[in-house]
Amino acid sequence: MRIELSEEAAEKILNQKPDGAKLILNLNDGAGKFSDLAGSCSLDLAFDLVFADSNEDLHEYTAEIDSDIGTFYAKPYSLDYLDQDNHLRVSGMGMLVLSGTYSGTISGNVPVKDKTSIAKN
Template identity: 40%
Template sequence: MYLKVADELKDRLSSFKKEGIVVLDLDDGAGKYSKMGVCSLDTSFRLLVLSQDQDRSDYTLDIDSDVGEIPIKEYSKIYLDDQMSLEYDDRLALIKLKSPSGVIDGNVPIVDLRK
């Protein structure tokens, strides 16, 4: 799996990765950082920023990206494709997770959970 990161996002994500870890989290209500899942047919992903010492035990699979490896929950790969992209929509000021199949998630927030 590979995640292409839009130029508008590379510096921001790289700076977070210098200070901590960035994970691509399926917000499904399972795991330490998921307070509630989405009760709809939508698939909801978030980019979580964690400090080096925070628990990442839910994120057991790494995917390659333009900004280095990004951990995910292994079972969340069923929602992902081999080639994906994080694109920044300047007009709406939001991040979209896309694949050749279409939009996986039209609004991927960055959530800083560092202590």
């Protein structure tokens, strides 16, 4: 599985990413340490891009997704919502958009969240 990033999306992410931070593609479904939404019956998918400390316990995020800017970690079951080939781009409104080659738009707004210890201080 892979995520291709547009040049603009890669720049947007890397400009915010703390040195050494891991990249998490978090399905924000109420499960997992980085989910901040309660469970939902909505048909919409909510993905977040989370920066985590390099020593963070990621036992819930064992799936690995290759990309041009490094490995994204994810909850294994969240891969069911992705295509084999996925894309992150910046919309005209400046939001990150996650789409699949075959499924089209997966998440129309992928917020970037810094959960590193640097951000907590």
